[in-house]
Amino acid sequence: MARDDEMLKDWWNEAYSGPVSFMRFPFSKDLEKADIAILGVPYDLGTTNRPGARFGPRAMREQSTLTGEFDYGLWPWDYHIAEYHTVIDCGDICNFVAYPKRMNKELEATVDKIIESDTVCFSMGGDHFITLPLLRSHVRKHGPLALVHFDAHTDTWVDDDYNHGTMFYHAIKEGLLDIEHSIQIGIRTPNPETHDIEIIYADELDEMKASEVAKRIKDRVGENKAYLTFDIDFLDPAYAPGTGTPVAGGPTVMMGRKILKGITGLNIVGADLVEIAPAYDPIGSITAVAGATLGGDILYLLSEALRK
Numbered sequence: 001m002a003r004d005d006e007m008l009k010d011w012w013n014e015a016y017s018g019p020v021s022f023m024r025f026p027f028s029k030d031l032e033k034a035d036i037a038i039l040g041v042p043y044d045l046g047t048t049n050r051p052g053a054r055f056g057p058r059a060m061r062e063q064s065t066l067t068g069e070f071d072y073g074l075w076p077w078d079y080h081i082a083e084y085h086t087v088i089d090c091g092d093i094c095n096f097v098a099y100p101k102r103m104n105k106e107l108e109a110t111v112d113k114i115i116e117s118d119t120v121c122f123s124m125g126g127d128h129f130i131t132l133p134l135l136r137s138h139v140r141k142h143g144p145l146a147l148v149h150f151d152a153h154t155d156t157w158v159d160d161d162y163n164h165g166t167m168f169y170h171a172i173k174e175g176l177l178d179i180e181h182s183i184q185i186g187i188r189t190p191n192p193e194t195h196d197i198e199i200i201y202a203d204e205l206d207e208m209k210a211s212e213v214a215k216r217i218k219d220r221v222g223e224n225k226a227y228l229t230f231d232i233d234f235l236d237p238a239y240a241p242g243t244g245t246p247v248a249g250g251p252t253v254m255m256g257r258k259i260l261k262g263i264t265g266l267n268i269v270g271a272d273l274v275e276i277a278p279a280y281d282p283i284g285s286i287t288a289v290a291g292a293t294l295g296g297d298i299l300y301l302l303s304e305a306l307r308k
């Protein structure tokens with residue numbers, strides 16, 4: 001069955017034309033009617049190496065006009081989310097340019113408002129630091145959450161300062177995580193302290209089938225409420241060169257997609273995809289195409305969780 005919101009249909013014909021919302025879901029702030037809200041967070045002042053993830057939401061939206069143009073949904077999912085749920089693109093958070101503290105406040109206030117109205121939020125970064133304020137908001141509503149974290153880095157460095165490599169240490173310190181049900185997947189950087197989070201390192205991952213990885217994640221998380229965060233540098237730089245801190249030796253886009261599809265059924269209450277810095281894509285928006293596609297998969301996971 002095709003999606004039935006005709007609102008944007010009058011505005012575009014092909015992938016290269018028309019207004020650029022994520023997967024062509026209508027721009028709206030009508031949270032009362034929405035089941036899932038998409039939010040851009042164009043913030044990259046937490047970056048430690050190459051900056052530019054502030055351009056991530058726009059790049060994801062642009063490439064999603066192709067991945068999201070099919071009335072019958074995103075392959076291999078065999079339906080369109082709009083058959084079950086009202087999805088809106090809320091645009092980007094604003095009023096924070098170059099002010100990290102203001103960004104925290106603004107993002108938490110925006111997301112509090114979204115999830116208070118029982119709308120599930122999918123955020124597009126921005127650098128990975130944004131997941132800390134996102135978690136604070138979600139934990140206020142749901143209590144401590146199991147973290148399902150795809151990344152080349154653990155981002156749990158013990159450091160009192162805030163950046164995109166320390167925010168999960170702060171999340172732990174603030175009691176935001178349900179540690180014993182949290183898991184990190186794809187790690188391939190030094191990690192002096194696991195903080196008791198389960199880790200599937202990239203070398204082990206390389207020996208596993210996607211279904212085995214998905215099972216490990218499901219076994220760890222169980223029925224508990226979870227927050228999914230996907231750093232695009234989980235992927236090998238061959239598939240995602242357009243990112244701030246690429247690390248060689250990572251999985252393919254297909255592996256990432258199959259793992260995501262494989263964890264259908266998890267009770268995911270919120271999610272983000274971060275760290276797309278399109279300026280480092282050599283040609284063809286490689287990273288943003290991957291991000292738009294994986295972002296679509298994550299929307300399906302949220303839709304599946306809502307229906308469970």
Ligand SMILES: [Mn+2]
Pocket residue numbers: 151152153231233234245
């Ligand atoms: Mn990373």
